Amino acid sequence: MRQIVILFLALLTFLACRGQREPNPGEGKPVTMHPRLLLLEGEEQQIMAQIQKYPEWNTLHQEIITECNRMLTLPPVERVLTGKRLLDQSRECLRRVFQLSYAYRTTKNEQYLRRAEKEMLAVAAFQDWNPTHFLDVAEMTMAVAIGYDWLYAGLSADSRSKISEAILKKGIEPSFDDRYNDFLTQEHNWNQVCNAGIAFGALAIAADHPEIESKVVERAVASIPKAMLPSYEPDGAYPEGFSYWEYGTSFNVLFISAIEKALGKDFGLSQTPGFLKTAGFLQNMIGPTGLAHNWGDSGLNDGLSPAMFWFAEKNKDPSLLWTQKKRLSQKIGNNVHNRILPALLIWGAKTSLDAISPPAKRQWIGQGPSPVALMRSSWTDPNAIFVGLKTGSPAVNHAHMDIGSFVIDAQGERWAMDFGMQDYNSLEQKGVDLWNRAQNSQRWEVFRLNNFAHNTLSFNGQLMNAGGFAKIDSWLDTPSQLAAITDLSDMYAGQINSAKRGIAIRDDKWVVVRDEVQTGDKPAKLRWNLLTAANVKIIDDKTVELTQKGKTMLLVFQTNAKIEIKTWSTTPPNDYDAPNPNTTFVGFEVTLPANSFEMFNAIFSPSGALPQVNPLVDWK
Template identity: 70%
Template sequence: MKKIFACLFLLAAVSGFAQQSAPHAQQATNAIQSIRKAHPRLLLLKGEEQILVNQIKKHAEWGNVHAQILGECDKLLGLPPVERIKIGRRLLDKSRECLRRVFMLSYAYRTTKEDKYLKRAEKELLAVAAFEDWNPTHFLDVAEMTMAVAIGYDWLFDQLSAESRKIIKDAILKKGIEPSLDSKYNYFVTAEHNWNQVCNAGISFGALAIAEDEPALANQIIKRAVESVPRAMIKSYKPDGAYPEGFSYWGYGTSFNVLLISAMQKALGTDFGLSQSPGFLKTAGFLENLIGPTGMAHNWGDSGLREGLNPTLFWFAEKNKKPSLLWSQKKLLAGTSDEFLRNRIIPALLVWGVKTDLDAIKPPTKKVWVGQGPSPVAMMRTSWTDQNAIFVGFKAGSPAVNHAHMDVGSFVLDAQGERWAMDFGMQDYNSLEAKGVDLWNAAQNSQRWQVFRLNNFAHSTLIFNSQLQNAKGYAQIDTWSDQGDQLAAISDLSQVYENQVKSVKRGISIIQEKFVLVRDEIATLEKPVTMRWNLLTAANARIIDEKTVELSQNGKKMFLIFDTNAKINIQTWSTEPPHDYDTPNPNTQFIGFETTIPANSEASFNAYFSTSTDAPATKPLADWPGKLK
């Protein structure tokens, strides 16, 4: 009873926030009054599987995905169910594998009616239902396991034995939903990041799956989700859809957010206005533009690098009636890789995307995308169809954002089918936690900023007097240009270097579709400063003279040309990390320069990337074309 009163008190607080901050969210007092009585009710209603199967036949690409899912399910038939084996403090990899297996096996049964898939899914469900718990101390583990078991329970409901249904339902209730009401575990309710999205989605799936047996509890859980998830949605997508946690966490938080909305729409006939949250429907444009012509993402923060088939983009394309959002996905669908089978929600690709006419997918037309929010970014390119096109991703923001690095002002650069300026991305969390690293404290003096990959020494940005960036500093994209002869973005980075220099502005531009220019304008305080201009690259670097570097990789060449009145010392630095807990960084190096800027002075530095040693004249940032953002 105490738990219930505590939860009701928390719900009241969250409700107050939702009313103030989520004007598009509707009230959900009687949240499940319109719930569908029959199973399945989650994502794909009873009878809709036949429509899906008929649609699959219209494009060979859909048929290939469908066939590969069935093939993967055949491989699962002989494997034992997942076991409760934790890695460090997490059970998450087992929860995710269970979700992958159950979602695919349930899909395979519904689309083929072959009993072997039903029995194997039931075996998996009963195995995890027998776990002592789903590891509520790391609640993402519970959320994903609850979603897995809820999908299996709902999609296979009519075919499961009464005994199996009871065991599975009780597991959803006791190991999924009830721990979410315990204040020791439900921090996610007030979180403003992916934990909120994932945990609300997983527990809501459980509630919707067993709603006929636990109607009051199901109503409470859905009401809580509708009032809680706007905290994360508003923080994550307003105003332009730029997701503050970056590429990989977009795939996590946003996918589960869409799963939640889609499940509500199917089971209840409404999403209570959640999909209209500011910036949410724009966020697919963020992810689309984050991918360069090499197929690699602008992987700032705790992020991976490679794009894969993404079911969520198909939901957004349908919702926005904008097939061009799937331009890169269309190419992946036409490929031969089966890597998508590792995606634990891959059946949703067919649930959400199978009605898409792949022939209607054309390349986007806009070559610049800018988003603000907690992690502002600008992405620009010379072409959507040329794999040798120039692509630049420019990162502003703050190290204080969840999963952020000290990378404010950093950039990535693709050209000639190669990545010349890169980002390391994330290091595996357990490898750091196992060594006792205080990884989740973002304070200025936290051990987090001693991790090699996370501080500004390891990014393509600026360092003053060998100091860290200001963890609480923030920079936005101040102006930008989509003019054909000069695509550009400018950011004032001064807050991030507070008390180190008076002001710092960085502009990045693609000029005449041939040159990339990085321009920095610095004003110092009452003491001189030593500045390091840093570039992280996998290319070989050869210093030609006092202003020119030749970069080469895979038979391609790129010149890095520095233009400044200051005296600079071009040099390279090793990427070998200093601590035993840091991961190695083979085949990479830093290249750049150091210079001393006198006290109470101003200096400017131009760095050109060009396929020749020529470089065009430039202007001060104040004279660049641009729109206020």
């Protein structure tokens, strides 16, 4: 009922807004003249002021100009599919047109305009934008819409006609074809990206097709909450993980920002429960090593995130940009690979880098479809301890059987890691049934995706329950202990009676992983697994030495059970699996009697000293 009310009010607001045609964005009224997407006429001056004030902004600006100079000699993208996708070409077109258009608007150098025009005319001549994989259409539509809108005054009449026609025929019209538009009902990133891309197209050509603008925006305002509500409520933990946060959330923000500028309202979308909190999720997902907690189909490396600047401004919380400020200062020179990079300079036009301070809290807990606990000993110490605990369900889009898995940073290194994703096309070309998440799906035979490849528990060599679910049941945030506890029992239904896991940072010195397992009427063989890139040496029947880059971490097991410490190869068994060089599985196996209860402590200690570990019921 709440969702219906939100949508109804949003649509009423939109229809009322449509009657206000005087261009006065300062009063929240619609803008009808080009440019109307993201950056209005004259707003370039705010960006240029930032460039003059902050060397970091100037470096970013100059990166874009240098890259655009390089683009001048490149041929336009071609309609070349990778497997079933045109997506690489669509994304490259968006990167080029967005940056070239930005370069023209901030320098007025006509070379950039003509090169962007050439790119747009090339893709406008494609037979189609591959609507069978609609993300391709959405990103291509956004690319051409930005260029058309931002460069409108400098485009020839013939170019305007061809580009506008392509937006309509190859972008917008296929989105009303039921063969291609199931994104409208999806609860994941496809909804966010596709609605955003098509809305950009409708806003760009609205002067010639006002009825299309109304139809597309009304539809998007009704559709996007279907993804936003389950994706961000209640705390902002994005179900699809770090990389897909960047994708789905960034395009969601692009949509909201575009309609705010063009139509004067966001129709209440930014107030969707949990949405403004989600910047805390991304901020806390990055460890002091600069590496992300890369669970699910996710990449590992941290990069600049334009959307974080939008969230910092909306929340009036500069501390959300703590890791972004560090990234800006690194000047590594590959920021131009980010296809929406100009949006950072737009959304950060009012950002005071001097006002950015470390976050106050060292722990972030997010529930939802993929609950997480993220904690660290410090925001300022590069050698700080960082722990990320992942729960949730394998049934979530892009999820793995990684429930209860964790990563650990300490001493400037990652000791407990996650493989992250494997390239989809490499699996699809081999005929792998990748997108079926049923219990017996071939998806779970992919080496990186099942529970045996994650830092979690397995019983009797069986897969986790693909339909199971676990949440963060309780947590602690005290000066001496940051901790989270999860009940994993549903993940092992029919295998054991119960399993609970607690993970803690103790006294800013140790990481403690405690597991408490109750078997059923049959014995159960338990495998406790850790994936690491460190060199592994088994010291004795309770101790493992991990070393990397001259640093040492001891992994000490405490239990009354007769465990056998082992290592396992990370070389996958299938020809479709990606290789995993320079990694090792280490842990233990133990056979637990029927109807027994056992506890296991795994303590990560840099010195060999060990803390006292109490039962989970006493973690208070």
